[in-house]
Amino acid sequence: MSTATKRFNLQDEMAISPLSRDYCAYSWLNLLDRLVLAAVFMFAGGLKIRDPIDFARNITDYDLAPEALVPIIAVLLPWWEVAASALAVAGRWKMGALTVLTGLSAGFFVLGAITLARGLSVECGCFGSMSERVGPVSLSVEAALVVLGALLLRWEIRCGRTREVKPR
Amino acid sequence: MKPGVIKSLVAQTAGLLAASTALALAVNVFSPAGLAVTRALTLHELDARYVTAEETKARHEAGQSLFLDARRPELFARGHIAGAQNLPADEFGERFTAIAGWLPKEAELVVYCDSKSCSLSRQLADKLAEAGYERVVIFRDGWVAWKERGWAAE
Known part of the structure; x- marks a missing residue:
């Protein structure tokens, strides 16, 4: 297969319009956003890894997870945050990393909303002992992270492979 | 989305x-700092300062401990453990100055808030520890559990 045909097929497969190409040209913005999202989760996960019992206490405060599951959540979740952040920065498995980060943000947002609706006064546990209480501020931060993660994931799905294709 | 993209x-x-x-x-x-992941954590493992409802009642009956309610004043006014003083965790700075004079450093302090879904008691315990109170325990199940059991209240 000639290079020209190969290019054509790949473009055809990804259905890249000129508009998409413009959209995909902002890779520096994508990198910047990815670094911001990853930095937030890397910091949050790192603090929780350092003090898993403190994070376990935060989880029990929410009074939603069965007590038998609290330790395993406290051990696993921070590593998911850190591993996904590391991969997002390294540019490997970006779709998977962004899916995990967006999913975690969405989960935290829903958890915060339920907690507020129940009228509980709980430290969010997002950033270890530096955490704010669950409220409009922490919910807004989570919502912003969901939007950022979803936009990055969309960019990755639409443009992740287009860098292999040179517009003719 | 293409099946190939979904797959990857x-x-x-x-x-x-x-x-x-x-x-x-x-x-x-x-x-x-690893946790036992195959079972629920005990109250003591979660926080060495936590005490059960029964242990709290025993302290209350012995009369050797000072009880501090970490909730907001309006909740405290609606009902609290008999003999407890109100020291809201959110207003610690201003309220603590007023009571520090008569709150002996060597006293055992029992702090509580609404229930186990309330982190105010832990925040108050941390602040008291920073202020030099070494004997602070947390009644984790809080006012709700105390009231449910029909124990001495005001």
């Missing part, structure tokens, strides 16, 4: 979660 998205997500789960469990085994 699922494969990458599953791979990432599997690899990080394995890493987390391995680190947890060798870490001094």
Whole structure:
């Protein structure tokens, strides 16, 4: 297969319009956003890894997870945050990393909303002992992270492979 | 979305979660701060300062401990453990100055808030520890559990 045909097929497969190409040209913005999202989760996960019992206490405060599951959540979740952040920065498995980060943000947002609706006064546990209480501020931060993660994931799905294709 | 994209998205997500789960469990085994992941944590493991409802009642009956309610004044006014003083965690700075004079450093302090879904008692306990009170315990189940049992209240 000639290079020209190969290019054509790949473009055809990804259905890249000129508009998409413009959209995909902002890779520096994508990198910047990815670094911001990853930095937030890397910091949050790192603090929780350092003090898993403190994070376990935060989880029990929410009074939603069965007590038998609290330790395993406290051990696993921070590593998911850190591993996904590391991969997002390294540019490997970006779709998977962004899916995990967006999913975690969405989960935290829903958890915060339920907690507020129940009228509980709980430290969010997002950033270890530096955490704010669950409220409009922490919910807004989570919502912003969901939007950022979803936009990055969309960019990755639409443009992740287009860098292999040179517009003719 | 193309099936190929979905496939790689699922494969990458599953791979990432599997690899990080394995890493987390391995680190947890060798870490001094590791948790027992196959069972629920005991109250004491969660926080060495936590005491049960029964232990709290025994302290109340013995009359050797000072009870501090970490909730807001309006909640305290609606009902609290008999003999408890109100020291809201949110207003610690201003309220503590007023009571520090008669609150002996060597006293055992029992702090509580609404229930186990309330972190005010832990915040108050931390602030008291910073202020030099070394004998602080937390009645984790709080006012709700105390009231449900029909124990001495005001």
